[in-house]
Amino acid sequence: MILDDLAIDQREAFCLDLARSAAILALAGFERQAGQPIGMKGPQDYLTETDGAVEQHIRNRIATAFPQDGFLGEETGGTPGDVAWVVDPIDGTANFARAIPHFCISIAFVANGEVQLGAILNPATQELYFARKGRGATRNGQSLRVSPTTDxxxxxxxxxxxxxxxxxxxxxxxxxxxxxxxxxxxxxxxxxxxxxxxxxxxxxxxxxxxxxxxxxxxxxxxxxxxxxxxxxxxxxxxxxxxxxxxxxxxxxxxxxxxxxxxxxxxxxxxxxxxxxxxxxxxxx
Structure with missing residues (x-):
């Protein structure tokens, strides 16, 4: 399935809103998590109940808005297909679990053989990074450039x-x-x-x-x-x-x-x- 610009426009607006709504859940979970026991999936692999709750929120909203799109998430997996959302509900879970405000929600949308959209939002700082293929990258709406370092x-x-x-x-x-x-x-x-x-x-x-x-x-x-x-x-x-x-x-x-x-x-x-x-x- 090949998507035109209008279809990607629709998903761009949705992606930004989705990241912000997920951040509300993540931040509430972060505030509850402080001082609580830390669960583990494996060595140095932390798990909190917020991971699952945020991913389910994201997955449900995508299924409602774009039921034809595939989904792949860290916690629940999925079958991507040619058009898909690829999601980490909480990246930096070790920080999250230890009340360190350096973690994020990461959402990518892939279509037409390429990553079309990418959103990374730190709920603790409210910094929202966003990119659309061919249209640049921003932080809270301000254009970004990589560093000019040469030495x-x-x-x-x-x-x-x-x-x-x-x-x-x-x-x-x-x-x-x-x-x-x-x-x-x-x-x-x-x-x-x-x-x-x-x-x-x-x-x-x-x-x-x-x-x-x-x-x-x-x-x-x-x-x-x-x-x-x-x-x-x-x-x-x-x-x-x-x-x-x-x-x-x-x-x-x-x-x-x-x-x-x-x-x-x-x-x-x-x-x-x-x-x-x-x-x-x-x-x-």
């Missing part, structure tokens, strides 16, 4: 950690970045980290394994703010996850070299089929 000794990168890859690979990448002269941080929300790259607050972000609901919105934000990214969906990232890289252009090669994550090339873009399904997408 590696002035860079500040963020490196995400995943227990899906050997710890030695993470330590190797971290060491390489420090040796290159960069500052490296980790704030425990990959989606927010990508938004910060788009906003010029960080020069680049990389994670050796990331899920699609964590990164599709953020990758679109970075590209629309003038940054560069690595391939993601062409590596099977939609359903299985894949490495993620996003950075300002002048320092992207250094981040790629340190992490071993390739940059998206023009050949990747040209290899995109004319009418791909989500499972055959070549760019993200």
């Amino acid at each position: 590696l000794n002035a860079t500040s990168f963020e490196l995400g950690w995943s227990n899906r890859v050997p710890l030695a690979r993470y330590i190797q990448a971290l060491t390489a970045l420090f040796e290159a002269g960069s500052n490296v941080r980790r704030s425990a929300s990959g989606a927010m980290a990508l938004a910060y790259v788009a906003d010029g607050r960080t020069d680049g972000y990389a994670e050796l394994h990331m899920n699609s609901w964590d990164c599709l919105a953020g990758l679109l934000l970075v590209r629309e703010a003038g940054g560069v990214t690595g391939p993601f969906l062409s590596l099977g990232g939609l359903l299985d996850g894949a490495p993620v890289l996003a950075a300002s252009p002048a320092v992207a090669a250094a981040l790629s070299a340190a992490t071993g994550i390739a940059l998206l090339t023009q050949a990747d873009i040209l290899a995109t089929p004319n009418q791909p399904t989500l499972t055959t997408l070549r760019t993200a």
Whole structure:
């Protein structure tokens, strides 16, 4: 199914309203969560009741407004299809569970073989990042550009950690970045980290394994703010996850070299089929 501009216009307005309504639920849950026991899905993998409540809210609203659209969420899964919403109800759950106000709702909309819309909203700060393909990226309506940093000794990168890859690979990448002269941080929300790259607050972000609901919105934000990214969906990232890289252009090669994550090339873009399904997408 190919969507025209009017159909995407409708989903753009809906996406913004959806993010804001979900943020009300998330913020209420954040305020209730403070001081409460922390549930776990696995090692360093936190779970709160707000995750499920926010995702169900988002899923229900999409099903009502656009019943023909597919859905893929972190908590409840789904079958994406060619037109789909890809959602993380609370990214940065470890922060959320420990009353740290650095977490977000991440919503991406994919159609016509590409990510068309991306929204990342931190309910605690009310910063709403939004991008539409070909129309730029914004924070609370103000245009964004990635940082102009060119000197590696002035860079500040963020490196995400995943227990899906050997710890030695993470330590190797971290060491390489420090040796290159960069500052490296980790704030425990990959989606927010990508938004910060788009906003010029960080020069680049990389994670050796990331899920699609964590990164599709953020990758679109970075590209629309003038940054560069690595391939993601062409590596099977939609359903299985894949490495993620996003950075300002002048320092992207250094981040790629340190992490071993390739940059998206023009050949990747040209290899995109004319009418791909989500499972055959070549760019993200």
